[in-house]
Amino acid sequence: MERIFKDSLGKIIDPHLNKNLIDAGLVHEASLVDGGAHVSLHYPYPANSAFEETATEIKSQLRGAGLSKVEVKMTINIHPHVVQGGVERVSGVKNIIVVSSAKGGVGKSATAVNLALALAHEGARIGVLDADIYGPSLPLMLGLNKRPQGGEKGGIEPLHAYGMDVMSIGFMVDEDQPMVWRGPIATRALTQLLRETHWNDLDYLVLDMPPGTGDIQLTTAQKAPVTGAVVVTTPQEIAVSDAQKGLVMFNKVSIPVLGVVENMSMYCCPQCGHEASIFGTGGAAKLCEKYDVDFLGGLPLDPSIRIAADSGCPSVVNEPDSDISRRYRNIAARIGARVAQKARDRSLAFPKIVKGD
Template identity: 55%
Template sequence: MPVEGLRPWLQAAIAERLAAEGKTLATLELVQRIAAHAVQPNLAPLENVRNLIAVGSGKGGVGKSTTAVNLALALAADGARVGVLDADIYGPSVPTMLGLSGKPDSPDGKTIEPMRAHGIAAMSIGLLVEQDTPMIWRGPMATSALTQLLNETRWGELDYLIVDLPPGTGDIQLTLAQKIPVAGAVIVTTPQDVATLDARKALKMFEKVQVPVLGLVENMAVHVCSNCGHAEHVFGQGGGARMAEQYGVPLLGSLPLELAIREQGDAGTPVVAAQPDSAAAQAYRAAARNLAVRLALRPRVAPSISASLLG
């Protein structure tokens, strides 16, 4: 898992331990190795992409795309090489959230260079069409577009490719599960019962298609008034924790309902990049680290495949 962001904590912990033994820490060198992990049966990991992580939700409006983008930025802040694929063909939002505009380059007329923002690579159908152009496509066309975006983008070497899925359990999710090698999935929900009910459907879908669910992220868990500091659970309390316990999956993190998160996303500078020391950014970083830990505990790919990926 990526460890660069943990350097201050590790350095202090090691120095304290050595001091107890009358020793002094001279230097600290961290070496991280992010392995490729097992995917669905009969599929092999993508070339040059060690781990593809799907971020899904049972319904819209739970902040899935905001969560996916900020998790990607949090992993990158800890030293990983990260990309984001916007798989919401009908309602792409990643370009706006990352402040991307214009068209990506195609060096050979067949493949596409991803665009970059805040240190991560990104690709979206929203970068290939005009902003107000509706994608009036049937399911097969949308799923074909998704696989083309994935396979024809020149991602380079990535430790994690975060795939922001559309809400629900339709054609695109099924195509992803059947044809695209996924190392794990993350389910985003809000605390209220109607959201967790739909999130359960997403979780069961991933289980049925043999994609491991790494955990849940509870978004909009609590709002803290910027004037008086009063904390209020606008959408209920504990729904994510109850669902995680019921289905035996980890609760990776609970994220705040905060004005800055929405403002920074609309401005193309997500909160993890714009305000890295804020409480909101730290919540995303904690969730991303928990995600990386849960993935690291999963089986790795066969040694021969892993060696080719690691070069």
């Protein structure tokens, strides 16, 4: 019977790890139960959607091998992974993923928020930090207009939206008040928001970065324990050229790039269904090929994404069964899988030794 499990499960490929279930280490238990089979899968990345398809395939394979009753269960256990050297980890956060674009206007913030929501939908505990001190957008996109409260022992309690911890400098100031701060003050504010917020045992904290390659980005590289970066671009040459600068910046500061997302890849006319590549084609794919990073997926230019974000109810929540939401969830699962393939940080498994007097 072990042969049946090996042959059957060895034929099924995980769509995001690109390995069969056995080689990917996903099979925690496979046993015979009253003439049937029980299979338990442990996923190291948020994989609710992948599990549904995989469970169906497992049942089909094992029933074809003569096992009449097949039960498949899954658990998701996301571990902390290595970060750049010499940076202290953030309490309550396993992994930090920065979503960045060196150029403004490419839809990075909407992408970051929807990817965070998609990771939560796929089974992860998520937080979002608005790292754009000068132009915070999370309060509007998530429909939050409250002020955070201080914790009993100091620090800041995050706000909550759609099951996520959320923090932004935009919660601290009036909506029409500009942040007229010099770089050192802005970076100090970001560091405080990152380290003094009481994050609640998050699998991933998504940082929505401001455009550019300046003070905020350098501070993040020096003071935030970043697991990996996601670069957002649009297909046109000028955006790809700036995205390239951002990608090179991450390489220089030893932050691995998990992949590139191409936003506004195509426009589909809602009246006739005609598709048009308004901003060109293939820009992100060429960038990925040049720097040997993963192309995580493309997203359409669709007014509904903007409308949903402006209303405080982003696409993944507003239309969870739409094609756009499925695209976000697929990209989010790929990001989680890329993180899972990195080396684990096992230092947290050991207690800190404190020298006495």
